[in-house]
Amino acid sequence: MKRNTLTFFLLLGLISVLDQRAIAKPTVVSTGAEAQTASDELIAIDVLLEPDQVMVSKANAVNARLRQNDPDGYALDATHAPHITMMQRFVRVRDLDAVTAALTKVFATEHPTELKLKQKKIVYQIWAGSALTAYIVERTPELMQLQEKVADALVPFSVSGGTSAAFIDTPNNAEIVGYVETFVPKSSGTNYTPHVTLGVAHEDFVKQLVAEPAEGFTFGIAGVAMYQLGNFGTASKKLWEYTGADPLASWNDGPAKQSILAFVKRVTTEGSPDFVPVPERIATFDNDGTLWNEEPLPVQLYFVLDRVKALAPKHPEWQTTEPFASVLKGDLKGVAAGGESGLMDLIMATHAGMTTTEFEQIVKDWIATARNPKTGKLFTEMTFPPMLEVLAYLRNNGFKTYIVSGGGIEFMRPWAERVYGIPPEQIVGSSVKTKFEMRDGQPVLVRLAELDFNDNNGGKAIGINQHIGRRPIMAFGNSTGDKEMLQYTQAGSGPRFELLVLHDDAERETAYGPARGLPSVPLVHFTPELDEYAKQNGWIVVSTKSDWKRIFAF
Numbered sequence: 050m051k052r053n054t055l056t057f058f059l060l061l062g063l064i065s066v067l068d069q070r071a072i073a074k075p076t077v078v079s080t081g082a083e084a085q086t087a088s089d090e091l092i093a094i095d096v097l098l099e100p101d102q103v104m105v106s107k108a109n110a111v112n113a114r115l116r117q118n119d120p121d122g123y124a125l126d127a128t129h130a131p132h133i134t135m136m137q138r139f140v141r142v143r144d145l146d147a148v149t150a151a152l153t154k155v156f157a158t159e160h161p162t163e164l165k166l167k168q169k170k171i172v173y174q175i176w177a178g179s180a181l182t183a184y185i186v187e188r189t190p191e192l193m194q195l196q197e198k199v200a201d202a203l204v205p206f207s208v209s210g211g212t213s214a215a216f217i218d219t220p221n222n223a224e225i226v227g228y229v230e231t232f233v234p235k236s237s238g239t240n241y242t243p244h245v246t247l248g249v250a251h252e253d254f255v256k257q258l259v260a261e262p263a264e265g266f267t268f269g270i271a272g273v274a275m276y277q278l279g280n281f282g283t284a285s286k287k288l289w290e291y292t293g294a295d296p297l298a299s300w301n302d303g304p305a306k307q308s309i310l311a312f313v314k315r316v317t318t319e320g321s322p323d324f325v326p327v328p329e330r331i332a333t334f335d336n337d338g339t340l341w342n343e344e345p346l347p348v349q350l351y352f353v354l355d356r357v358k359a360l361a362p363k364h365p366e367w368q369t370t371e372p373f374a375s376v377l378k379g380d381l382k383g384v385a386a387g388g389e390s391g392l393m394d395l396i397m398a399t400h401a402g403m404t405t406t407e408f409e410q411i412v413k414d415w416i417a418t419a420r421n422p423k424t425g426k427l428f429t430e431m432t433f434p435p436m437l438e439v440l441a442y443l444r445n446n447g448f449k450t451y452i453v454s455g456g457g458i459e460f461m462r463p464w465a466e467r468v469y470g471i472p473p474e475q476i477v478g479s480s481v482k483t484k485f486e487m488r489d490g491q492p493v494l495v496r497l498a499e500l501d502f503n504d505n506n507g508g509k510a511i512g513i514n515q516h517i518g519r520r521p522i523m524a525f526g527n528s529t530g531d532k533e534m535l536q537y538t539q540a541g542s543g544p545r546f547e548l549l550v551l552h553d554d555a556e557r558e559t560a561y562g563p564a565r566g567l568p569s570v571p572l573v574h575f576t577p578e579l580d581e582y583a584k585q586n587g588w589i590v591v592s593t594k595s596d597w598k599r600i601f602a603f
Contacts, residue, residue: 091139091208093215093229093278094288096152096199098133098161100245102327102447104168104268105131108184108247111171114258115182115248122179122249131245132274132284133166133186136199137232139211149275149289151202156273156291159195162445164270165470166192171247171263173255180255186243187265196241200233207233217279217286225282267470271445296442298598299435305548305596308589309439312546316522317446323544325522327447332523333477333513333534334440336454336461338573339527339550340469342431342601344559345423346381347572349456350392352415354384356399364398373398385571393500401481401498404488405459408496412463426603429468435597436525436550440469443523451521453477453513455505455530459496477512479504505530510537522546528573535588547588551575554594558601 100108108131116122125131140148167187173180186192211230213221234240250258272290279285300306316325337343357367357376367373372391375383384391400408419428440450452461452471458478466472482501483494504512510533513521524531524538527550535547552575553560553567561570564580583590593600 090142091211091215092142093139093211095134095276095278095284096136097274098270099272099274100131101269101271101445108245112248115250118250118254133243133245135196136203137229138203138207139215140206144206148206155198155202161195161273162270164191165267167267168265171259179249180252181249182247182255184245200237217277269441297438299438301596301598303596305589305591313446316544330448331519331521332443332448333451333453333521335526335531336452336456339525340436348428349460353395353399397498401496404493404495408459409463412460416464434599434602451475453509453534455479477516507533509534528575529579549583550591552593
């Protein structure tokens with residue numbers, strides 16, 4: 050592997066530990082900027098991002114493979130946690146409180162825990178006969194801006210002349226001393242290379258690892274912290290962490306918000322009687338009405354209506370055939386009069402007859418420009434920030450989040466990852482049958498005009514069993530169509546959490562029931578019976594009017 054700009058971070062200390070045997074494991078202390086001494090002595094600090102469980106789990110998986118190849122390597126653990134360095138500097142010990150105050154101002158406005166980052170590739174560099182391995186992270190504009198603002202915030206406190214005494218367990222003349230001294234400008238700004246260190250192994254094995262085909266993955270940021278550095282750039286001792294961010298900032302304080310926070314704390318706290326291992330932390334979410342707006346019509350129905358109009362020139366018979374004729378006239382009452390049978394005719398005519406790849410592109414093209422007729426906003430802008438925060442909060446705490454929706458699985462997959470951070474393989478939905486064909490010598494899957502699976506009501510529990518294979522411990526919905534999913538979730542052993550969203554804010558969004566005297570609407574129902582069942586079974590019912598500070602981001 051040729052030496053290049055990556056050499057700086059791989060060789061000069063941004064790798065967590067290069068030789069486990071040369072470093073005594075430091076002890077992580079409690080949070081808070083605790084002054085080490087009242088003197089003017091210097092301390093070497095690392096301001097870093099703590100990635101979410103998506104990155105942590107993938108980093109741990111690679112680290113386990115590296116350690117299997119080289120047992121003398123080190124584990125990613127509490128003293129060598131995966132992280133992304135933003136800035137390393139020398140500061141005076143007596144200035145630590147002022148440093149953390151300056152950083153708090155930056156993080157309060159930049160919201161680092163809202164970052165969505167992407168791992169690009171694995172790289173390695175030989176050091177002392179071993180291959181030091183790391184994930185390279187994409188330099189997004191938001192990350193670069195954050196790094197720049199962190200650097201600016203530290204300018205008044207940064208000093209030169211640090212020695213090995215500023216570090217933990219660091220010998221004299223160690224390379225890391227010079228590295229921190231020149232972090233600005235050599236490793237910041239245009240030279241900044243964000244990465245997550247994975248471990249060390251033998252070069253022949255790492256070469257094979259790097260050569261393995263792999264797609265980049267997206268991940269979030271669980272927290273921000275400041276550490277004292279050890280030798281080779283180890284983040285050795287936590288001095289402070291930013292706690293100002295409210296993970297559910299769009300929620301009003303109250304029982305609903307507190308129930309979410311309390312449940313997650315119970316199941317993620319090691320030693321708790323309700324602790325749930327990471328692989329079992331499954332949360333399922335309905336889509337329409339739970340994650341984004343579904344009034345006056347579900348989004349996929351707008352897609353159906355637009356597709357009928359687009360295909361009409363090829364089907365002159367639709368001008369006189371119901372329910373197509375009503376669609377072309379803009380008569381939604383006439384469309385509704387066709388009932389479920391008529392709606393199914395529309396879906397099959399617009400969702401079948403093409404390959405899965407062709408349908409994916411049709412959906413992508415439509416969703417990129419389609420707008421809600423009431424607000425004029427893109428449908429993808431009609432998501433609910435309070436629920437997006439729940440998704441992020443759960444993922445940051447080791448949960449895997451799934452959509453389980455009555456909507457079409459192949460309608461949601463093309464855009465759900467971009468909008469919700471939920472990848473295609475974590476989407477469960479209704480589907481049409483497909484068949485395998487060879488076209489022009491190429492294998493394709495063709496969508497047929499026949500329902501394969503209806504992922505609504507009891508179908509949601511069936512879909513969870515078929516697609517996920519684990520019973521959720523948390524489930525979120527908003528209507529009678531979600532009842533069985535929540536029942537199935539609650540029936541499992543151990544701690545369980547069920548939540549329904551009640552839309553009761555006609556001023557900011559819409560209101561429908563008919564529970565609690567709210568108006569009835571077509572297609573979706575929150576009935577008094579469902580409301581009573583939720584109350585009797587301890588389910589949380591969220592009022593969009595009372596529990597959400599905001600319903601939309603605009």
